[in-house]
Amino acid sequence: MVTAGLAVLAGIAGLLLALAVLWPLRARGRAGFLVACLSIGLASASLYLLVGDPRAAQEPAAPSLAELRDGVQALEQALEREPQRADGWVLLGRSRGELGQLDAAAAAYSRAAALAPDDAGVLVEAAQARAQADPEKHFDDRALGWLQHALQVQPDAERAAWLLGIALRQRGRDAEAVAVWSALLPRLQPGAAAALQQQLVIARAAAGAKAPAASSGALQENATPLLSIGIALPPGFDPAQWPQGAALFVLARAPGGPPMPVAVRRYPLQALPASVTLSDADSPMPTQPLSSHAQVEVLARLSRTGTASHAEGDLESAPVTVQLPQRSELKLQLR
Incomplete structure (x- = not known):
């Protein structure tokens, strides 16, 4: 009708x-x-x-789960006929991933990486798929190798650098992660750069605030201390009452600016210093060294968790704003 x-x-x-x-x-x-x-x-x-x-x-309806599975099966049959198609294995990996079949996705990407060993995009996707298939989301040695090679063949591969930094941090190689991320930072858009800056601060702190050799060239040129800071502990302070992972952070940040420091030092509970110096070598962001600021806000925090983020139970000094370079020692009292 x-x-x-x-x-x-x-x-x-x-x-x-x-x-x-x-x-x-x-x-x-x-x-x-x-x-x-x-x-x-x-x-x-x-x-x-x-x-x-x-x-x-009428608009076509979205494919059902059964149709997606049929498509994957057809793709697998095509790859049986043409197993040398790296792009086919990449497509299969993506499709398996969308179906939640993470192990199968990782296996497909591995085939693609073997067929295209110098394709940075394929290597990055293969490494990420391998980490996603891991119960702890860990980048294993093969994934780490893929990411390192991806940066060798394409040094400006931003995603490869970001994931490589994560893989290095998972292994406790924080200084190397800082080197990779510091090189990546100037190439990012403002939003992504702000997120990476936060991770850089954490990585630098975990590395003991030591600038890695691979990224410290420009900073070492101005490693002269710009700030000398004396740290006073509360009367009757007993380190035995604190967790073993506690740490002292001494940091300088832009007054009225973002919370990310422009210089930071980290000391474990077992080696609390009486005084600290800060220089460009302590800057987590090479594009914003300490010496580029005429004025900074300085504070110290004894963190119970050993991380740079403030938490309940931490001891912290009042922030003090000073001009750079600071000629006399600045006194900070933890409370």
């Missing part, structure tokens, strides 16, 4: 179109004019009945 009605509408539309197009010819003969118009209208209706389908105007 619906199809017949639409056929009538198609015929009417054809008739109206014929009237508009053939109207100038009516003077040559009314009978011929009417026959031509009716013929076009009937032809339109007949053509619709032959090939028309009202469902063609």
Whole structure:
């Protein structure tokens, strides 16, 4: 019934179109004019009945899970015929990942990486898939090797650098992670750079705030102390009452700016210093060294968790704003 009605509408539309197009010819003969118009209208209706389908105007429905699985099966069959197609294995890996089949996705990406060992994009996806398949989301040695090689063949591969930093931090190689991320930072957009800066601060702190050799060239040129800070502990302070992982952070940040420090030092509970110096070598962001600031806000925090983030139970000094370079020693009292 619906199809017949639409056929009538198609015929009417054809008739109206014929009237508009053939109207100038009516003077040559009314009978011929009417026959031509009716013929076009009937032809339109007949053509619709032959090939028309009202469902063609509807948006296609999203494929079902069964259809996705059928597509994966068809792709696997195609790869059996052409197993040397690296792009096919990449597509299979993505499809398996979308189906939540992480082990199968990692296996497919491994095949792609073997076929395209110098394709940075493939290596990065393979490494990430391998980590996602791991219960602890750990980048194993093979994934680490893929990421390192991806940066060798494409030094500006941002995703490779980001994931490599994570893989290095998982191994406790924080100084190396800082070197990789410090090289990446200037190339990022502001939003991504801000997120990476926070991770750099944490990585630098975990590395003991020592600038790695691979990234310290420019900073070492101005390693002269710009700040000398004396740290006073509360009266009766007993280290035995604190967790073994506690740590002291001494940091400088831009007054009124973001919370990320422009210089930071970290000391374990077992080696709390009486005084600390800060220089460009302690800057977690090479693009914003301590010496680039005329004024900084300085504070010290004894963290119970050993992380740079403030937590309940920490001891902290009041922040003090000073001019750089600071000529005399600044005194900070932990409370």
